[in-house]
Amino acid sequence: MSFLQPEFMQRALLAALLVGIMAPAVGIYLVQRRQAIMGDGIGHVALTGVALGFLLNTSPVWMAVLVAVAGAIVMELIRSYGKTRGDIALAMLFYGGMAGGVMIINLAPGGSTANLNSYLFGAITLVSDSDVLSIGILSAFVLLAMLGLRRQFFAISQDEEFAKVTGIPVRVLNLLLAVTAAVTVTVAMRVVGLLMVSALMVVPVAAAQQATRGFAMTLALAMAFAVLSTLSGTVFSFYVDVPPGASIVLIAIALFAVATVAALPLARRAVRAERARASAEDPGAWHNGRSEATAATSRRQA
Template sequence: MLDLLDYSFMRMALGAAFVTGLTAPAIGTFLVQRRLALLGDGIGHVALTGVALGLLTGTAPLVTAVAAATLGAVAIELMRTYARTSGDVALAMLFYGGIAAGVMLINLAGDSAATLNSYLFGSIVTVTPADLTLITVLGGLVLAVTMLAAPQLFAVCQDEEHARVSGVPVRLYGILIAVLAAVTITVAMRTVGLLLVSALMVVPVAAAQQVARSFRGTHLLAMAIGLLAALGGVVASFEIDTQPGPTIVLAALACFALLAAGRGLGVLLARQRRRRLEST
């Protein structure tokens, strides 16, 4: 198992997976609390347009993806706030427009379907030292902000009206959540892929909710589950020769299934114990 560390691309991939596994659930917890679990999918499609612009112009795709995803995240938050467009319709427009523009621009850039596939579903061999440095910096920034501003972000996600009355700048923090989600998606696109990164933002949170009793407990446990799924998925993808994105997501879903089954068993045993006590 340790032989995989002899490969430089695996060391890069594991480093990126470490950052991704912590960062995606960190912001995903707030998205789930705000009932915007699908926001990551919409931003991911817009990020693909940014990747395509980078390939077309010869710029680092990670940089252009961050810019495009951030603009898309701000746009959807403003549409939700000011326009007469509901959140699901705004997300749908991001879905279709982002993927269509991305595929068209990648075709214009002359890149192959393999290049597109590596960004959509992740590729462990494409993480470079420069990518890892940028991923680490951006991921560290997202983690720092989510930890430092956790009370305000939670207030906005839990009850916008109450937060507004309490003096919290709801609009500003709403945009901040969207921007942090955009940065997280571009951080994760090398390992999980743009089409599946939303799953790593949501599934660990859903798994943590099966056993955690508080928002903070859910937040920390989701990050631990995300880290386990990301690292385990990358290692498994190397061993069985599969793409990392689907493998990481399946690992996260396995964690959810185990915790949900454990919770269900616990509830069943508690009911049986209560019935025995009532019968005596």
């Protein structure tokens, strides 16, 4: 049977495509800002929102969006204003979100931690029509924000102080980035799960950085890697009957490994080209630099 025949697979593949495009669009800025772990923290907080959805008999996805957005704003404020105790406050928020989710789900009528499995580890084959609609709406919001303001976000990711001097509203954009990261986590939780969603935001970007250095090319390649991971992981799980979230993440990591190995010859070639260029401009520069390096090594050994 073709994987395209079942309706649940059609919905799953559409959700996987949307998440694959959206996750790197946010993740690339988190990687640039060295905040790759932020998605993990938001996932912990979003778990409380999922549990509240069960407790209040409302949509777990939309409740998770509200709680995750609030948590992400608090995280950004702690990052901006927190001093030596900022990391401790963030840790409390992360662990409190996880513990609160487990506690609340057990208080919900007929609730149990088993109900959280599809949100913790992903259950893309259980995506409903309403889930696809929610993912589509939220993905459109994220992509419009990330791509429409890409120059401003790139600026604050490189140097916040310089961005302030140029008149960019850094604080507002930082909060917007936190909100879009929260939305991305809650949207992707149905695909890869809250415990692994950060990988889909970070690993494709890291893989793309092995092959290119330009921002636009890195973003495009990261999206391609993420879409390839989500679609192939979903199809693989259909035929082999394994968890789709784990399949997607492992494929993304495999792509990173392949990109890293493939980039090694290119890096060596670039070094040789730079040496040749420097030698052509100043024939004695490379020789003198090499002699100085050899002398320094000899002094250290002595």
